[in-house]
Amino acid sequence: MAKRDATKGYNTNLAAEFHMMSLLHRAGLNAYLSMGNKKGVDILIQKEDGSIQIIEVKGVAAKMDWIVGNNGRLPKAKNLFFALVSYNGMIALLDHVPDFWLVPSEVLARKGGYAISKNGKTVFLRNAHIRANYQKQRNTLAALYE
Numbered sequence: 001m002a003k004r005d006a007t008k009g010y011n012t013n014l015a016a017e018f019h020m021m022s023l024l025h026r027a028g029l030n031a032y033l034s035m036g037n038k039k040g041v042d043i044l045i046q047k048e049d050g051s052i053q054i055i056e057v058k059g060v061a062a063k064m065d066w067i068v069g070n071n072g073r074l075p076k077a078k079n080l081f082f083a084l085v086s087y088n089g090m091i092a093l094l095d096h097v098p099d100f101w102l103v104p105s106e107v108l109a110r111k112g113g114y115a116i117s118k119n120g121k122t123v124f125l126r127n128a129h130i131r132a133n134y135q136k137q138r139n140t141l142a143a144l145y146e
Contacts, residue, residue, distance in 0.1 A: 016059025016085035017042055019098060024055075027141055031055075043083075045144065052079060053144060055102075059085040060127070065115075069123040074114045080105040081143060084130055101130055101137045102144065 017033060020043060024031035030046045043055040056075070058066040066084050069075060083102050090096040108114055113133065114125050137143055 012061045012087070012091060013057065013059045015087075015091065016083070016098070016100075017057045019059075019085060020055065020057050020083045020100065023100075023141065029141075029144070054080045055083050056080065056105075057083045057085060058125070059087070059098075061087050061091045062089040063127050065127050066125045066130075067122060068114065068125055070121050072116060072121045072123065074105065074109050074123050076105045076109045078106060082108060082125070084125060086127065100139060101134050102141055103130075103134055103137045104143055104146075107143075 021031055021033050024043065024045065032044045032046070034041050034044070041054050042057040045053040045055065047053065054077070056068070058068060060066055063086060066082075068082065081102055081104050083100055085098050085100045087096065087098045091098075103113075108125065113129060114123055116123055131138075
């Protein structure tokens, strides 16, 4: 069987989505993964009261910025979270545990934690900005319980 390069194409994001699913299930949450390349939702969590939380997973193989949209605005909702996964250049090392930041979309929007490219459409989160300003949300699921 031919080995595919995990740093290219859709592989990185799939790995990030399954990593987050593993963490959510290990935490005892009812998490559901949506499959497909052009979907609107990556993970749904059903809380005990029946309400739904939505997690958009963005994965990068190295310390690159996360692209989160292409319509000129950051998606924002009270129940929407971004899981920003970084393999820190070591995605091919199977014993490496990636870093992740789980940040409510409203927090990212309020703090101006995003940027828009010169074309006015591509919305992205700067890796350096997230690392410097969101240490409280690093490697924890606490935002889901707030």
